[in-house]
Amino acid sequence: xxxxxxxxxxxxxxxxxxxxxxxxxxxxxxxxxxxxxxxxxxxxxxxxxxxxxxxxxxxxxxxxxxxxxxxxxxxxxxxxxxxxxxxxxxxxxxxxxxxxxxxxxxxxxxxxxxxxxxxxxxxxxxxxxxxxxxxxxxxxxxxxxxxxxxxxxxxxxxxxxxxxxxxxxxxxxxxxxxxxxxxxxxxxxxxxxxxxxxxxxxxxxxxxxxxxxxxxxxxxxxxxxxxxxxxxxxxxxxxxxxxxxxxxxxxxxxxxxxxxxxxxxxxxxxxxxxxxxxxxxxxxxxxxxxxxxxxxxxxxxxxxxxxxxxxxxxxxxxxxxxxxxxxxxxxxxxxxxxxxxxxxxxxxxxxxxxxxxxxxxxxxxxxxxxxxxxxxxxxxx
Numbered sequence: 055x056x057x058x059x060x061x062x063x064x065x066x067x068x069x070x071x072x073x074x075x076x077x078x079x080x081x082x083x084x085x086x087x088x089x090x091x092x093x094x095x096x097x098x099x100x101x102x103x104x105x106x107x108x109x110x111x112x113x114x115x116x117x118x119x120x121x122x123x124x125x126x127x128x129x130x131x132x133x134x135x136x137x138x139x140x141x142x143x144x145x146x147x148x149x150x151x152x153x154x155x156x157x158x159x160x161x162x163x164x165x166x167x168x169x170x171x172x173x174x175x176x177x178x179x180x181x182x183x184x185x186x187x188x189x190x191x192x193x194x195x196x197x198x199x200x201x202x203x204x205x206x207x208x209x210x211x212x213x214x215x216x217x218x219x220x221x222x223x224x225x226x227x228x229x230x231x232x233x234x235x236x237x238x239x240x241x242x243x244x245x246x247x248x249x250x251x252x253x254x255x256x257x258x259x260x261x262x263x264x265x266x267x268x269x270x271x272x273x274x275x276x277x278x279x280x281x282x283x284x285x286x287x288x289x290x291x292x293x294x295x296x297x298x299x300x301x302x303x304x305x306x307x308x309x310x311x312x313x314x315x316x317x318x319x320x321x322x323x324x325x326x327x328x329x330x331x332x333x334x335x336x337x338x339x340x341x342x343x344x345x346x347x348x349x350x351x352x353x354x355x356x357x358x359x360x361x362x363x364x365x366x367x368x369x370x371x372x373x374x375x376x377x378x379x380x381x382x383x384x385x386x387x388x389x390x391x392x393x394x395x396x397x398x399x400x401x402x403x404x405x406x407x408x409x410x411x412x413x414x415x416x417x418x419x420x421x422x423x424x425x426x427x428x429x430x431x432x433x434x435x
Contacts, residue, residue, distance in 0.1 A: 056093060056185035056186050056348045057184055063088065065087055066084065069083050069180050070082070070179070072110055079165060083178075084147070084149050088116070089136060090131040091130075093134070096395075097188070098188050102135045102136075102189040103192055104177075105123075105138040107138060107197070108194075110200070112140055112144070112416075113139060139177055141166060141173050142176040147194075149235040150324065151249065151327075151328055155292045160252035163250050169332055169335040170204050170333070174201050174205050181215075188212050190213070190215070191412075192215075193411075196397075199218045199221030199367075200336045206218075207342075208356050215354060216356045217357045217359065217411050223378075232272060237265070239261045243323075246323070246328075257342075259318045263315060264314065264319065265326060265330075266314040267313065270310060272366040273393060274392060274394070275364075275365065275393030278307060288303045288305045350378055351380060351381050356382055359372065
């Protein structure tokens with residue numbers, strides 16, 4: 055029986071060292087994670103669903119995906135054991151640039167560059183450490199979708215099915231460009247100190263807030279932003295004066311300032327750079343074959359979900375996945391003015407789609423879960 059954390063509580067699991075895809079070494083890794091629901095089965099056949107968070111997400115999937123995880127919800131914790139880890143390089147309990155280095159001080163600039171494959175390799179090492187060889191499904195959106203796709207490519211025998219949401223088969227030049235602009239905003243901040251600002255100053259908070267402003271415009275839909283703010287001035291301010299004054303803002307400027315401040319309060323700039331760099335390196339075909347050949351070689355049953363108004367990962371990229379993956383369960387479109395973040399905000403549509411995913415994985419045989427577990431409590435032989 056796996057040694058799992060108490061349901062709902064943050065836990066920490068040491069997993070040892072890891073050598074990155076590019077040849078770096080991360081020493082004495084600790085993985086932070088949470089789980090909900092009761093584990094049933096064994097190391098190879100069980101009811102585990104692994105959730106992959108997005109760039110600035112964390113282990114508390116029951117909070118940021120609260121409408122979808124819990125008793126009676128799409129990911130029913132009376133039926134499934136849901137696990138969510140904090141990604142390597144993160145800042146919510148897992149080893150990252152802000153963590154203590156075994157040789158003293160913070161990792162800072164000594165933290166190796168990582169890829170999406172490294173994120174998955176570390177997570178597989180985590181599952182091995184707690185005694186789980188195989189999970190029933192892996193589900194993730196955005197950076198979590200990239201991780202889910204790599205799970206299916208790297209460890210096809212370790213999962214029964216995958217649900218890939220709002221991501222592409224590889225980073226496009228546009229995505230690399232917009233993500234590199236965010237990295238540049240941080241690293242050009244005088245308080246970056248080459249990544250070694252820990253203990254020196256508060257850190258590159260201005261650069262991190264600017265990066266978030268850029269990013270947030272790609273997370274939300276153009277129609278939603280325009281309908282909410284248009285050309286309205288922030289209350290009590292006048293952005294149409296004789297001279298430009300940064301204290302006199304449009305309402306959308308105030309909104310983006312708020313988004314930047316919120317991120318600065320909860321997220322580390324070093325982690326933001328590390329994880330954004332990992333997204334730049336996302337390419338399921340690297341070292342394997344052509345892009346379409348690499349996708350076709352993935353035989354794990356996979357549902358693909360995209361958002362019709364997504365600016366960051368346009369819907370045509372999910373269509374490309376659905377046309378070329380080797381075993382597509384189904385392809386679905388979230389219809390929403392919200393844009394990329396719709397998979398986090400459109401609970402009603404996502405509830406329906408995740409229930410559909412569970413049903414398809416189980417050959418449509420509700421309420422059994424595909425390997426014989428009856429949610430009423432009996433094991434079906």
